[in-house]
Amino acid sequence: MSTQAIYDAIMEFEDDDVVEAVKEAIEAGVDPQIILNEGLIGAMDEVGRLFSIGDLYVPEMLMAANAMKAGMQVIKPYLKGDDGGKGLVVIGTVEGDLHDIGKNLVSMMMESAGFEVIDLGIDVPADKFIETAKTNNAGIICLSALLTTTMTTMGETVDAIKKSGLSVKTMVGGAPVTEEFAKEIGADGFAEDAGEAVVFARNLLAS
Amino acid sequence: MKFMDYFTEAEVTRIHEASLDILQNTGLSVRNEKAREIFKKAGCSVDETTHLVKIPGKLVEECRQSYVPEYTFTAQDPKFDIVLPDNRPVVITGSSAPNIIDPKTGEDRRATSSDIANIANLINELDGFDVFSISTLAQDAPKGQISVSRFYPALKNCKKPVRSNTPTIKDLEDVLELGAIIAGGKEAYKERPFINHHYCPVVSPLTMDVDSTDAVIYLTEKGLPVYGTIVPNAGMTSPMTMTGTLVLGNAEFLALSTLIQLIRPGAPMIYAVLSTVADLRTGNYAPGAVETGMLQMAHSQMARFYGVPSGGYIGLTNSQINDAQCGYETGINTTGALLAGSDMFNMGGLLGSLMAFDFSKAVIDNEIALMLKRMKRGMEFSxxxxxxxxxxxxxxxxxxxxxxxxxxxxxxxAFYPKVATREMRKKWEASRSTAEERAFDQVNKIFENSVQKTFSAEIDEKIRSNFPGLVKGDMVW
Structure with missing residues (x-):
């Protein structure tokens, strides 16, 4: 019994098939760590490669990530201790802004890269970010804004997080947000797109 | 001039019915409480927990009865008043970009209130533009004056109709106060409301927000000019077919129109859109795509069916510099829209999908606008x-x-262009100038001949005592 079926099911974006294949592999006694590394993460690495050369489009990557997540749910109880998790991220669109497409992309990419993500959705007040980060011991809070008019709220939110005294890093992103702006409002990180956000989050937590 | 139609009459009717089906059976999430109340009073089913509002088709049809075919942009100087659809194509700048390409260094940077003053002056002088939608934000705005720091330099330096949005009711009230002071009183302002408000209250799919919706309700109640733009994005916030995106956007237009007509029957509206198709290779926004033009064309046909003026953000570009891509994206999509009957074109001056204003782009867009106006004038058969x-x-x-x-x-x-070259090779080789350089020459010429406009000392004093510490609002060139 190999992990090929799991790998294939992710490449075909079939959630149910992934769940089935992971269950079968567990029953057949395959090491859960191998299921994770060769099946689930192995497939996502290939998905990432195909995306970066332009063979796969964004919806396919999201579907693959969803399929991978479905498999993760099954395997999680069998993994001891470190399940490849790279830290906990709280993410949301700042107060007054209802746009979430970009934020959802970042959220998905982070999950498929092994982060645990709590997505607070849209129109999120500063308090809620702080509260959630505190209760869940988050490493990073990611803030998103699309409207040029809600960028100010982003600054206020970063301020509030800092004042709260939490030892959490902040990352910001969204169409009107630039690296300069991120520095100006005192955010710890900025990413131009979802892929960059993952790399940045990894580095931020490692530092 | 006969307009290009994508759909047969039967197809138009089907799209309308399908839109009603969406509003009646799935409904919208309406996050604004006042809007929910208005819908509820009119007989919509409203769920206060989920905020879901289902609008009966019958109500949409009733509200359609009070749609009006005209929309007026009022100017400070009455000679610049402009009426849709009579004065079509009405050409407007693109708005609210955070950045500007610095006219001296060519670097991309945050825009300021002096940039807005400069742009306002440029648009005032370029004949192709009919309305100045405030092109950028103002990074130097004092705390609490984000909006007046944009409207003051705009109104000071441009006497054509000025258009933009505000993030909160407080900002909106500040801007209206500014207008009233300039007009010489609230009543005089109401007579000629030369600030033209615009919002995107519907976030696709099928969601009405809090703040922009609040502004639309506020202005409609007061009888002041306001309209909304509908912005579905195929593949992301609407279906990945042209027709599916059209029908979703159409339903959203009808929902907003129903709200507006319920508040004030006969309130003028524009069927304005920025319907786009996402670039699913990357997820990037693509307002310069050919599909943006096609969707604008289709929406314009629906606007004709409803008997309201049409238009939107059309002729935008994804290009980061004033290059060939810039020209063909703006050119193809505006031409399509003109031929399909769109009345209003928010097309001027922005690069990088609404992210930065560029002076030479505005001048080239002015030339494109004049070409569109020439095309609309047509063959003049007699x-x-x-x-x-x-x-x-x-x-x-x-x-x-x-x-x-x-x-x-x-x-x-004939229309004689100022940017396009028609020189023979030898003569052109003396300068080897590009369209961008020639456009910039025009920019410089305009500023050489510009004198700083002012309000009367009395008005300016009043403005400054109302908004202490307000930006200077003068050109810096």
Whole structure:
């Protein structure tokens, strides 16, 4: 019994098939760590490669990530201790802004890269970010804004997080947000797109 | 001029019915409480927990009865007043970009209130533009004055209709106060409301927000001009077919229109859209895509069906510099929209999908606008213009070059571009200038001949005492 079926099911974006294949592999006694590394993460690495050369489009990557997540749910109880998790991220669109497409992309990419993500959705007040980060011991809070008019709220939110005294890093992103702006409002990180956000989050937590 | 139609009459009817189906059976999430109340009072089913509002088709149809076919942009100077659809194509700048390409260094940077003053002056002087939608934000705005720091330099330096949005009711009230002071009183302002408000209250799919919706309700109640733009994005916030995106956007337009007509029957509206298709290779926003133009064309046909003026953000570009991509994206999509009957074009001056203003782009867009206006003027068919007698007279082999008839017509018949070159190679080689450089020459010429406009000392004093610490609002060139 190999992990090929799991790998294939992710490449075909079939959630149910992934769940089935992971269950079968567990029953057949395959090491859960191998299921994770060769099946689930192995497939996502290939998905990432195909995306970066332009063979796969964004919806396919999201579907693959969803399929991978479905498999993760099954395997999680069998993994001891470190399940490849790279830290906990709280993410949301700042107060007054209802746009979430970009934020959802970042959220998905982070999950498929092994982060645990709590997505607070849209129109999120500063308090809620702080509260959630505190209760869940988050490493990073990611803030998103699309409207040029809600960028100010982003600054206020970063301020509030800092004042709260939490030892959490902040990352910001969204169409009107630039690296300069991120520095100006005192955010710890900025990413131009979802892929960059993952790399940045990894580095931020490692530092 | 006959307009291009994508759909048959039966298809238009089906799209309308499908839109009603969406509003009645799935409904919208309406996050604004006042809007929910208005819908509820009119007989919509409203769920206060989920905020879901289902609008009966019958109500949409009733509200359609009070749609009006005209929309007026009022200017500080009445000679610049402009009416849709009579003055079509009405050309407007693109708005609210955070950045500007610095006219001296060519670097991309955050825009300021002096940039807005400069842009306002430029748009005031360029004949192709009819309305100035405030192109950028103002990074230097004092705390609490984000909006007045944009409207003050705009209104000071541009006497054409000024258009933009505000993030909160407080900002909106500040801006209206600014307008009233300039007009010489609230009543005088109401008579000629020269600030033209615009919002995107619907976030696709099928969600009405809190703040922009609040502004639309506020302005509609007061009888002040306001309209909304509908912005579905195929593949992301609407289905990945042209028709599916059209029908979703159409339903969203009808929902917003129903709200507006319920508040004030007969309130003028524009069927304005920025319907796009996402670039799913990357997820990037693609307002410059050909599909943006096609969707605008289709929405314009629906607007004709509803009897309201049409338009939107059309002719935007994804290009980061003023290059060939810039030209063909703006050119193709605005031409399509013009031929399909769109009335209003938010097209001018922005690069990088609404992210940065560029002076030379604004001048090239001005030239495109003048070409569109020429195209709309059309063939001017008449017996006189057939020139039958003249053709007989000149006969084969003659010339029309030295005729009085030619001289009489030549200045008004053809559009003579200022940016495009028509020089022969040898002569052009003396300068080897690009369109962008020639556009910039025009920018410099305009600023050389510009004098700083002012409000009367009395008005300015009042403005400054109302908004202490307000930006200067003057051009810096």
């Amino acid at each position: 017996e006189e213009n057939l020139c039958l007698d003249l053709i007989h007279e000149v006969g084969p082999g003659g010339t029309y070059l030295d005729l009085k008839h030619t001289q009489k017509n030549m200045r008004k018949m």
